[in-house]
Amino acid sequence: MKFAEQLCERTGFVYDPDAYLYYKEIDGYQFAMSFYSSQFYLMSCVCLDGAVPQAKQIKKDVKENDEVKKAIKDVSVQGYRTVYIIKPAFSQAKLIENICKAIRFVPAYYREKGYQNCCEYCGKVMDTGIYKFGNAARFLCDDDYRTMSEKVFTAMAEAEQVEGSVLAGSVGAFLGSLIGAAAIVLFGQLGFVSVLSGVIMGVCALRGYELLGKKMNVAGVIISCLIMVAMCYFANRLDWSIAVARALEWNIADAFMQCEDVCRYSEVIGSYYASLAQILLFTLLGALPQALSAIRTRKNETIVSVISAAKKGVEE
Numbered sequence: 001m002k003f004a005e006q007l008c009e010r011t012g013f014v015y016d017p018d019a020y021l022y023y024k025e026i027d028g029y030q031f032a033m034s035f036y037s038s039q040f041y042l043m044s045c046v047c048l049d050g051a052v053p054q055a056k057q058i059k060k061d062v063k064e065n066d067e068v069k070k071a072i073k074d075v076s077v078q079g080y081r082t083v084y085i086i087k088p089a090f091s092q093a094k095l096i097e098n099i100c101k102a103i104r105f106v107p108a109y110y111r112e113k114g115y116q117n118c119c120e121y122c123g124k125v126m127d128t129g130i131y132k133f134g135n136a137a138r139f140l141c142d143d144d145y146r147t148m149s150e151k152v153f154t155a156m157a158e159a160e161q162v163e164g165s166v167l168a169g170s171v172g173a174f175l176g177s178l179i180g181a182a183a184i185v186l187f188g189q190l191g192f193v194s195v196l197s198g199v200i201m202g203v204c205a206l207r208g209y210e211l212l213g214k215k216m217n218v219a220g221v222i223i224s225c226l227i228m229v230a231m232c233y234f235a236n237r238l239d240w241s242i243a244v245a246r247a248l249e250w251n252i253a254d255a256f257m258q259c260e261d262v263c264r265y266s267e268v269i270g271s272y273y274a275s276l277a278q279i280l281l282f283t284l285l286g287a288l289p290q291a292l293s294a295i296r297t298r299k300n301e302t303i304v305s306v307i308s309a310a311k312k313g314v315e316e
């Protein structure tokens, strides 16, 4: 059985696979759990008589409890947010065992000490929901969820409204691709087609577009790619023209004009196109991760999702 299924079955938590988050309300306290850089965290938001939780006291109480001292590795408190780091284990079963111990201990401990469930932002004792902003889970009251998500949506809309300039972006991609072309010719003259020159071409052209155009989008990627292909062709032809000019003692301009004819007559046109294909392939290798990350980071930043909504104030 998968870890998530097994954990939910044992603990009664619900798993949200899109948010990589487990959540459940226990005895009036909202809890969320998740893996983060290979550690497992149990999170909640509580206050004690309106004040933030006392980290030292909680740590001490955890250490002195025989049942959980071996299941909880550490406790951290940031504002009202209280996070329990579950002790890692070699086996899934043992890790789940540790999680179960923590889940049994924490709500009972809160109840005993008089902690109350509260909003992470305003600290008011009330029903809270669990929401995901980017990669962070937040415990918020309905009002604060609305305010914060509105802020995010406004920021998104503003970013959306930044008028990207296709013309300026194209100039940027062109300037960037010149650097790439210089690298291709330079490496070509040194006698090899290099992955590095392709990567330089791919990265510089796309970064150039983003830098001057202010906004990268699918159109920007397409325009940059067209410019890259043209510049790869130009750079390869220039590279070969230099060789032709040397061999025939022509000037570069004449050699460039007649480069392909000369290659055809001297039966090296196959190698000419093969090196062009290689350059294009290497450029694709360089451009692809850059293009994907340019589009992907934008998506990640903007995700706001409701894991479980706050009950009070939701009905309208």
Ligand SMILES: [Zn+2]
Pocket (backbone or CB within 6 Å): 119, 120, 121, 122, 123, 124, 140, 141, 142, 143, 144
């Ligand atoms: Zn609040």
